[in-house]
Amino acid sequence: MPRLTLDDLFRIAVPSDPQTRPDGSAVAYTLTTSRREPDENRAEIWLAAPGAEPRRLAEGSCPRWSPDGRTLAYLRADGGPPQICLLPMDGGEPVALTSAPLGAGAPVWSPDGTRIAYAGPHGEADPHAPVVADRLDYKADGAGLLRGVTTHVFVVAAGQAGGEPVRLTEGGFHAGQPAWSPDGERLAFTAGMEPDGDLDLSSSVYTVEAAGGEPKRLTGPEMIAVGVWWLGERLVVAGMRGPVAHTRLYTVGEGGAEELETGLDRNVMVGAPGYPGAAPQLAGDRLLFAARDAGCTHLYALPAGGGAAVKVAGGDAVVSGASVAGGVMAYVASTPRSAGDVYLAGLPTDEPCQALPGRPLTAYALDGVELFEPVRRTFTAADGTPVEGFVLRDQTRDGPGPVLLDVHGGPHNAWAPVFDGAHLYHQVLAANGWTVLTMNPRASDGYGEAFYTAAAGAWGLADEQDFLGPLDDLIADGIADPERQAVTGYSYGGYMTCWLSARTGRFRAAIPGGAVTDLVSMAGTSDMGYFLKTFECGGDVVAQSPFTHVSDVTAPTLILHGDADDRCPVSQAEQWFGALRERNVPVRMVRYPNASHLFILNGRPSHRLDYNERIIAWLEQWVTGSPS
Template identity: 65%
Template sequence: MSRLSLNDLFRIAVPGDPQVRPDGGAVAYTLTTAEKDADDNRSEVWLAEPGHEPRRLTGGPADLAPRWSPDGRTLAFVRPVDGKPQIHLLPMDGGEPRVLATDGAGPPVWSPDGRHLAFTAPYGEAQAHDPVVADTLEYKADGAGLLRDLRAHVVVVEVDTGAWRRLTEGDFHAGEPTWSPDGQSLAFVAAMEPDRDLVPGGAVYLVDLDGGQPKRLTEQGVTCTGVWWLGERLVVTGFTGEPVGHTRLFALEAGGLVEIETGLDRNVMVGAPGYPGAPPLLLGDELLFCARDGGLTHLFDLDGRARVGGELGVSGATAAAGRLAYVAAGPGSAGDVYLDGRRLTDHALPDVELFPLERRVFTAPDGTPVEGFLLRDPALKQPGPLLLDVHGGPHNAWAPVFDGVHLYHQVLAARGWSVLTLNPRGSDGYGEAFYTAAIGAWGLADAGDFLAALDDLVEEGVADPDRLAVTGYSYGGYMACWLSATTDRFRAAIPGGCVSDLTSMSGTSDAGHLLKTFECRGDLAAQSPLTHVAGVRAATLVLHGERDDRCPVGQAEQWFAALRERGVPARLVRYPGGSHLFILNGRPSHRLDYNERIVAWLEQWVIGSQS
């Protein structure tokens, strides 16, 4: 057995999007790997069934969103053709997949009778060289770039003939559609208000299969974020009031939306890159949903009982024929496919021995308990260097599962480091009061959580107070800047995808207005690390994607320039083409470089400086 190396990035396989066959006997899923020679991520569709080795169904390299036909005889999936995602149909009794839709497509949704597929597709006429004209703040989106007049709309295609028709049009983005039980209409979420870029909005709409004007089904009071027809009722996710609290479950009744009581003070998680979860689903007649509890995303019933829990973190789930399929990560694997609790795949690296994560609870200065996870070699008996790594969000959370993104954690542990991943107030999984505790108080309400944990680890003899470092990404990058500017605790700091100036961020980020208005309300200058940059003494490595529209690269440029002007040892690394999520799904060479640079910087400025 060997320890994890950074090059193991190219051996890690991550399953996702599990889709149980209608008879409940097998699970189709995607499997994503990183290809070194092509410097790209590869995604294929695979099939897992009890008693058989998993087998590949499609050859990739970018196959996504497998969806079973109601009779289970055909598998639809999305594959790019000439750069545009298209729906393909794979006959399960043999044969090659055929292209069904040719105008760009999102994940397909089968009609109950199997005669149609619905999906969203982008529409717009502006060319890449045309001037970008913006009348609202919705003119760009991280990962997509400048939107111009592109809008996502609902499309339906006939399976037999390939004939398709667009059901919606207008200046709005339609969310993923869901079929009515009779197959005669589709529901979707959209924000159609003129000022939706200033005031968060989202309502459920219904459009007939034959087209026509969508009918609004929900009124003010709940901002809807997703909708699914589960059995005979529409289940909706959304939030009440301002968009700063937990996402909740609702059912659309005759009198409007009625909240579905979950028995939990937890945030409903429907799944997104970096935010594990799954849409709500029916297992028989029972409604299940995902929520994060103490860092791990579990699958719950409406009595608040975890149907999939323990040390597993769920990142996708579906049900059919009374059987439950899901993908979950654990301490030794970035993800495996399960069917009714039986593991069908094994994606743990067989020849790699991982250091275990120790769950810890620290006490903040005001007495609030704060959970974290300590990674270190159990054989270490003396104080050593420690890296504090801060998660993003701020409403995300670290989980005690194998981390295939932050590989440097295990590599540093093998070199005698301790790595602390803490879930401070603002983190998800600890109740709504904790979730909202840092609203309007970034750097003020949360910084003490980190420092108190460090004090405890120093006092315990785990951490050497002269060999501390801090890193983090997004909000974590903000906190790496803030802590290095407002304390002298750290010898090195590595902000990634950082936020250094909330004032300029509010006018340049694709989410800047929402951040300013609802998350960081108040004195933006006082909460900005740039205001306090004169206090930085830590050697600082700034890592940033050049096409980051969530935390624009100017945030990194400002921080680097301010440090350089003050003579602080600093380096700026920009990753061409990298969006905000490049450390999750960007070029493998960039992800490897990101990990390598963190290790090298820490060894140079924390370890090397001690000799």
């Protein structure tokens, strides 16, 4: 059976955001594919049901069932910003419900099905007007300069004719996705309304009457709220006790927030680009939620009678969305063989499950391609700390070969032993005799909060040996050739690539992507610069900056960076490029036009293909001696 090639990018289909029909008979979901012509990512709404082939419903994303299951609301961008559309499931054409000048957000049905709420942009974004900033949050990666546009809560009638959406909030803040109260009288949302919310990173829970009125604040500085859901009569909030901390679950009432005890020292994952998870929800009389465990994202349930949470979907899998309705549970999970499939299972019980329950409704694994599977391995760092990683290689090959260390972003993210549709070069390199080592060092997610915060204020200083020791172990095992080592990574991984290539001369090639090179300049130019300087890297940012050691770099370096990156601004790449070129270190900088920080996940297919191709070519040129 043939091995994967980079052209398989255009055959990978990734499901997400599963939504169970209220009667439990089917699951609507978003399916994302990459198109070579035109050069774009295509999002479509599909429907899967037991015993039937999945079928396409419409172009769009964020499907949401009406309470009676007869209508599907979703987002569609038809030559402009995304708008909410309604698709009658008994036949008929979809109807656009909104025509907001700046677009709408994901639809949220009222309990009686007569209204839809959403969080959407509001303001007048004149591209030629001067940009005036009084706060640090005047730009955001992926959106660029916000120009006074803020996100607010809207409600619109859900009939075919729709109507003008009513804005329920106003002011210089961003409101999170709303949640309806069971009686349909109020909406809950998160927002940072404090004047200095950009400095203290505050975010609280508010409610507002659906008929209009002043928002009421329910939580204070005891936590940073990141999401809120009305589950039955309980208002459940995901929040953090501080800027660098695990996300936990709380219930909120008139007296404030009370933490829900899960018995887990794990980070609750509600789902975000690059950070898979699922919104908390009721599964019968149990509370279902997602949390990260040893790099994977699993589903857990809190028993109805109280006690520790029980794992109800586990194994070598990453869950990226779940939905409960009609006595069944649907979820999307990626595995070592698939970038994602939709599964359907019964409601969870109090019996722990170490695998993926239920049955797959889809089969999106690449047909006719044999994949290498990562092997989980625990290493011991120099100070005795156990650190976990994954070794991807052709196990039939003997003797030492070239090795690539690939560092994940975050740093509070994690590699998982599942098929990775973004880093296709892993599979191609393994087929060419390489060993790919992916490590979850200190600060990675899924190993407890102490491990999660262990590198705060000590980037590079606390985590350096978590990479070098495992490389030495692979060399001692006869797997890795000490003369053919290379390092790459993206975001924090790009930071660590620069750091390691400056601190040691062991690498024959270095490929930083979306990198952080100088924390001093980063603090004033990134959309999260203040957060990084004050909380994540609090302390001596000069000592933690790769640029402090740039004069020691000798490895030929390929710098890959998005031109519209506001998270790790392109000036970070320019500084590194300039310093290496001045010293005649072989260096090449590649800038991707209009590409934001997450372009390697959701950018133009041509850019993502080029990113993979360039990594392989650079390694062949400088490590294995093949022509560039």
